[in-house]
Amino acid sequence: MHISEFTGKTEKTLEYLVKPLSVGKDTFSEGYISLENVYKAAEILNGFSKKLDEYDLWKNYMALCTSGVREAANRYFFIDHIKINTGIELKILEPSDEIYIKYLGVKYAMPEIDNYEENGLLFTNISSGNIFINILKKKKLILSEALPYGSLRLTQIFKDIPVQKQHKAYEQDIGKMVFTLKNLLPKKMNIKNVVSSGSSIAVLTDTLKPQKDIITKKDLVSAYNKIKEMNVHEIIDRFKLRQSQVEILIPTLITYLKIMDFAGVRFFYFSRNTFPYSMSLYYSKTIKDPGLYNRFKNTLYYIGEKYSFDKNHAKTVVKFALKIFNKLKKIHSLKWKDRHLLESACILHDIGYIIEPKYHEKHSYNIIKSIEFPGYSKEFIEMMAVISFLHKEKHDINKDEVSVKLPIEKRLIVYKLSSILRIADALDASHNQLISDLDIKIESNAVHIKANAKKYPYLEHLSFNNKSEMFTRTFGADITLETNSDFK
């Protein structure tokens, strides 16, 4: 528990509380949290609730659960029990949000991370249940994965293997994880820096006691070689660690060594910032990420390229769609965030072509839905996928099952943005960028688009006629297309 006081953007830590309870141990081995631990958690959180009383924070707190609860079969019972017995409302944090908050926390503590990102950065957060890996280069998120290889989880998976052999099992399992990562990464990808955070850092710093916020591979190897020959009591005695830390020490050391081998680095930077501290900064809006949208956009183009999309078409559709969006501001009354949504959908609306042109919108939908990008919610990605799906005129927002799953208020946004995407897509229906620019005029009940075209865009006109119907229904205004008369 981290309690902060904010004066403007200045954070002052009032209190920090830690009470370890391995609910993850239950979840990762049995699939649910034992009743005993549910009660223990309630007892601990009851103590924390006294702090909410003390500072009168009941309207101003955030209590989040990560993998230990998120993956437990009885998570809703757990959350309900805590609410009834302590008054604290727990929320489950999605993995992508978890990594994003952790990443921002590190970024706040380590401003130089921007430079590392430019040259190739592997950001990792090794917690009890998962290993989060983000690989960034030149303002693009090359890879973002939440892998179920957290140190505590590994100890539970291999708990039945004799202690002396467990390290071999960990090595093999983490080796498999690295193999997966290698396959996901472009061949010539060069990572220059590794930055880490997470609960594993405390274990490492307590063991290695580094003077600066850097851990070298040499130190890790030396510690690992010593520790794997020692028993639990010897480790506790030698390194003054808690029993719970010793349990995860070996898998933690192996994981770091494997990640360093994978990245080809001799040392990594780490941040001692705790997750609750990062949460505190994030939810108080103390840390912002102005580069987020650009990074996201760059990543979408990067994904598009991976699927050999028509980049010029995508860019053209983006250009037209945004122009229409901007011009129609008074009519659509959408927000800046929705403009991002439109742009994102425009970039990848045709990405499914590579699988099958006929039903490409369905494939686009599936591919987009699978994107996980720290900082963007599942809902945003879902809406983006639905907008892309609906760019094909045969689909109806009120009938297609992909869209009816969305809540009504979101459906309305999707409807408006899909209408715009359809028009923008129609204006480059030939994928030849025949139309170079638009002039948009709004009259009482009609929107008139005057397009500058290199030659008469037959296909665009045809497509426009087919696709404009949804626009008319959505905005209650006719939309017309007129191209340069020279070509008539």
Add this chain to the structure above:
Amino acid sequence: MKQIPILNKYPLINREISWLYFNRRVLHEALDANVPLLMKLQFLAIFSSNLDEFYMIRVAGVKEQIAAGYRPDDIDEIPPEELLTRINLLSQQLMDEQQNIFISLKNECKKKEIIFVDKIEGEILEYAEDIWLQEISPAISPVTIGQTNPFPFIYNKILTIFVELRKGNLTYYSIITLENLERIYKIRLNNKIFILFAEQIILKFIGRIYYGYSINSYHVIRITRNADLTIEEGAEDLMESIEQQLSKRKKGNIVRVETNSALSNNGVIFLQKKLNFNSKDILFIKGGILDLSFLNDLNIDRPSLIYKPLKQYIPADIHLNSSIFKKIKTKDIVLYRPYSNFTVITKLIEISAEDPYVIAIKITLYRTNTDSGIVKNLIKAAHNGKQVSVIIELKARFEEEKNVEWAKLLEDSGCIVTYGFMNLKLHAKNLLIIRKENKKIIKYCHISTGNYNEITSKIYTDVDYITAEDSVGIDISTLFNNLMEYSDFSNYKRISVAPAMIRNDIIKLIEEEIKNAKKGKAAKIIAKINSLTDKKIIFKLYEASKSGVKIELIVRGICRLIPGLIGISDNISVKSIIGRFLEHSRILYFHAGGKEKIFISTADWMERNMDGRVELLFEIFEIEAKEKLKKILEYNLKDNTRSWILQKDQYSKTASSSSDTLFNCQEYLMEHPL
């Protein structure tokens, strides 16, 4: 010089023997010409109470070691059987000395018309008979042991009259316990005060009790029982466990039997059979008056025979209203009890209870006084909607019963009450007041070496430190979170907490001095503590002495370190100050290469404090406060009237030469508050 046990190649004085030396120093206050007469009597009383506690806890421990067949690991430690013999021998000597002093003081009292009646006769007889008839006779229940009258249970520290009777050829034994009786009765007659003892009156009229019997002999006896509480491992409810143990304490094993006259062989055998004690446990009180602790409660109003009144001061720049918070934010406040008035602290709690900006108050209670204003104000604060958290140390020795009561009272009033830990005693004394000022949280911390006790605050010397320093506030919050078991996080930056930290930190500080001494730099340590027994620290001090570090120790009580041994401790001096006020503050000074680090602490340098208690060590940064604390140390070292110097293993009172100016540290501080 007696043989000094050598441990790990370094010499140490035995802990129990050293404690008895301390009590001898207390006893000798009653011989000091500068101590007023009634106060001398009070020192005799303190000596008695101290010795009682020593037997109930320490001797009980030695006897348990014997029973368990314990052999010390180190061959140089005294085996428990031998130690017990030595303890009893030394205690007997001290009690003889106490009785002799009492006899001589009785004569002095007589000159002041305070008469301890030796023989009830003349006009006193009539008064004594009235007391016998009206107060004593109806209250006592003599039990003559027989088949229908079993031997009654004799409670700890209760005076008992043991009577050997005869009827025909048969011998009978009878017991009269002096429960629910006044110990002394004062008769004011012709401007004189006559003091009679309850047992004296009973014995005067004893023939009236045993009508038809002939009385062979009678003796006043007093038994002392093991009173150490053992909290069972795994006990789930500390409060419940303490309550159970409290009732057991009254029935602990016998560790001492005092008697005013030699018992017959048969009498001893009879009592041993009934009470289960060893003949070595019998201590004979030659002067005839057992248990002089009553001298603390004489309540004789003779201002000329007591200390002059204590004038306690409140710093002129502190106003006891809500402006005090502003004052604390401007500058830390350091106070030195009893010269400063503890009201500053009690008032701070009272102000906080009413202050609309205070949102929470947290406090540790170890020993507090009956009718405590602090407790009342904590309850008031809870009623006013503040969150009040109180950590009561239920295991504070001989305060357990009272503390259980406090705990219930506070809990019923809506305070959050916790009891510390099963296996650790909470000895840190802290108050944390959390205030919301202009949407900002400000934490006001009180760190003290003394208890939140309004009574002892007038008798004990202690340091009170109040600060609003952010980093201290964070650490003290963390400490409370630990103590209330809300959190295990304990990464302290500004304070050091035992167990785990304080010993290491002290050793590091000593090592720093050693390093400086070896480099030829000035190196000095001054430590004012109550007891020094921790071997690791003592050995480190010997090492420091050998390296040339100058060490001045002011240790009021037990000191296992032996100063002045050539090649081992010749750079160490040890003094003990025993005076009107009980020296209780712990203040540490380390030269630190000229940086001069000053600390206050609740921890004595004993194993029990370092390993078995939650204690606090706090470095003072503020220059003015540091200077004040340095002054206290300076005055303590300068004192040459209340100080005892330890040379080898013997204490002697400072013999100031005629050219020396006499300096009484406590009196000086009364006249010149910091």
